[in-house]
Amino acid sequence: MTIVLHRFPLSHFSEKVRLMLDFKGLDYRVVNHSPGPDMLAIMRLSGQRKLPVIEHEGSVIHDSTAIALHLEHAFPHARPMLPADFVQRRAVLDLEERLDAVLGPRVAGIASDEALRDGAVWTDLGSAALGAHGLTCAVVRAVGWVARPATFFPGVRRQLDEARTAVRVLLVELCERIAADGYLCGKTPTLADLTAAGLTLTLKIPHTKYNALPNRVGEGVREFINDPVLGRFFDWRDRLYAGHLK
Ligand SMILES: N[C@@H](CCC(=O)N[C@@H](CS)C(=O)NCC(=O)O)C(=O)O
Numbered sequence: 001m002t003i004v005l006h007r008f009p010l011s012h013f014s015e016k017v018r019l020m021l022d023f024k025g026l027d028y029r030v031v032n033h034s035p036g037p038d039m040l041a042i043m044r045l046s047g048q049r050k051l052p053v054i055e056h057e058g059s060v061i062h063d064s065t066a067i068a069l070h071l072e073h074a075f076p077h078a079r080p081m082l083p084a085d086f087v088q089r090r091a092v093l094d095l096e097e098r099l100d101a102v103l104g105p106r107v108a109g110i111a112s113d114e115a116l117r118d119g120a121v122w123t124d125l126g127s128a129a130l131g132a133h134g135l136t137c138a139v140v141r142a143v144g145w146v147a148r149p150a151t152f153f154p155g156v157r158r159q160l161d162e163a164r165t166a167v168r169v170l171l172v173e174l175c176e177r178i179a180a181d182g183y184l185c186g187k188t189p190t191l192a193d194l195t196a197a198g199l200t201l202t203l204k205i206p207h208t209k210y211n212a213l214p215n216r217v218g219e220g221v222r223e224f225i226n227d228p229v230l231g232r233f234f235d236w237r238d239r240l241y242a243g244h245l246k
Pocket of ligand 1: 011012013014049062100
């Protein structure tokens with residue numbers, strides 16, 4: 001039975017789950033929602049307001065980690081995302097949790113801050129993020145005019161700079177892990193790899209079948225994309241998409 005993935009088009013947690021479905025080779029359909037207008041429908045469906053949510057054989061599951069555990073349990077013959085060995089499994093889940101905690105709350109702010117520096121990029125990002133029932137480009141542009149000056153307030157600037165530093169430190173660690181073993185927790189891809197790839201969605205827009213920003217592939221946060229140290233991470237992510245994901 002086809003799995004239904006409810007997502008916001010530019011949601012990095014939704015991308016994390018979409019990558020799990022690809023990786024396991026499962027049949028799925030994507031339903032795009034708009035933050036705001038579709039909140040009531042999401043609440044009615046899942047009893048909470050965040051996406052991703054999946055529907056599978058009458059079950060409705062929210063939270064990307066809960067979805068990962070559900071998929072591992074429901075499809076025992078599909079490609080595993082978690083090692084059978086409990087020590088290795090714990091290591092994968094610990095890294096996944098840390099990736100969620102560091103990248104989860106920071107990536108959207110960093111990507112928005114970057115997009116605000118260029119009116120056209122901001123309008124594309126805002127319109128794609130708001131999805132099919134989104135506000136018009138003119139309103140997105142107007143929001144940009146208000147938001148851009150806010151990023152210069154010292155308190156906001158400090159928070160954004162701290163977010164960039166925290167994300168960069170983590171990405172450097174991921175590069176070291178990749179250099180050592182090829183993947184983040186050993187020599188084969190796991191849930192940790194799918195998490196890192198999915199949660200960095202808007203740091204550099206990947207080439208994917210479900211990309212909400214097809215005219216911005218390869219673009220993103222220039223400080224990261226142009227950093228030679230982090231090149232290893234984005235090259236690795238490109239190979240992961242090309243080899244295992246749609
Ligand atoms: N812990 C959740 C986080 C999901 C999440 O934060 N989703 C964001 C989009 S990336 C969201 O729905 N935000 C809307 C809101 O907070 O109202 C997961 O792992 O799925």
